[in-house]
Amino acid sequence: MAEKARTGRLVVAVDGPSGSGKSTVSRRLATALDASYLDTGAMYRAVTWAVLRCGIDPQDAGAVAKAAEEVELTIGVDPAAPHFAADDVPVDQEIRGPEVTAAVSAVSAVPEVRRLMVNRQREVIAAAERIVVEGRDIGAVVAPDADLKVYLTASAEARAQRRSAEYAADVVATAADLARRDRLDSTRTTSPLQQAPDAIVLDTTELGIDEVVHRLRELLDGPVAP
Structure with missing residues (x-):
């Protein structure tokens, strides 16, 4: 894999629950590899924003699916400046707000939404x-x-600490919200949060971002200089 890590087509899949560090790690890894970067969670958040903007109940699967099909997403894949727009409206800040965060698991659980987003994600991957x-x-x-x-x-605990620091939120409330999202994401019928059988598991509890990126680069390219 070492030669592929330097040149040629390369796809790296990074999964994990909220607060595991995957967003920061993935962006830094993409920059180090001179690669594009796709935050698929932001796609579901952008759809959720569109659903809420239309006044749709996130529990109304039919209406949610229709909104997801109709919204036009613009996806920027530069790891230095990833961005999203929904129907030409920039939504990078809005999709991180509490209303979207509270509703995104319900929207993401709709099978038609996941089908649409997975197809779009595969298109982005194929084009890169x-x-x-x-x-x-x-x-x-x-x-x-x-x-x-x-x-x-x-x-x-580590995940709650990281997420609360990121959003300047209460740690206890953040921990409860993460537990809620873990439960919803892990138990949904379509494409639940899951570890691929051949994925390498990396516990980031005691690791800094640079250490995690370093380890991933070692997996791709063999030992790298500190």
Whole structure:
């Protein structure tokens, strides 16, 4: 795999729950590999934003599916400046807000939404020569033939601490929300949060971002200088 890590087509799948560090790790890894970067979770958040903007109940699967089919997503895959727009409206800040966060698991659980998004994700992957893709079902569903599949995890406490620091939120409330999302994401019928059988599991609880990126580069390219 070492030669592929330097040149040629390359797909890296990074999965894991919220707060495991996958977004920051994936962006830094993509930059190091001169690759594109796709945050699939942001795609579901953008659809959720569109659903809420239309006043649709996230539990109304039919209406949610219709909104997902009609919304036009613009996806920027530069790891230095990833961006999303829904119907030409920039939504990078809006999709990280509490309303979207509270509703995204319900929207993501709609089978038609997942079918539409997985198809779009595969289109983005196919169009890129080299790409790092992060999400919850990339190695198992979206890109089962990825050159490297990694499942990042961390303790519940570490994940809550990281996410609360990121959003300046209460740690206890953040931990409860992460537990809720884990439960919903892991038990949904279509493409649940899951570790691909051949994925490499990496616990990031005691690791810094640079250490995690370093380890992934070692997996791709053999030992690299510190």
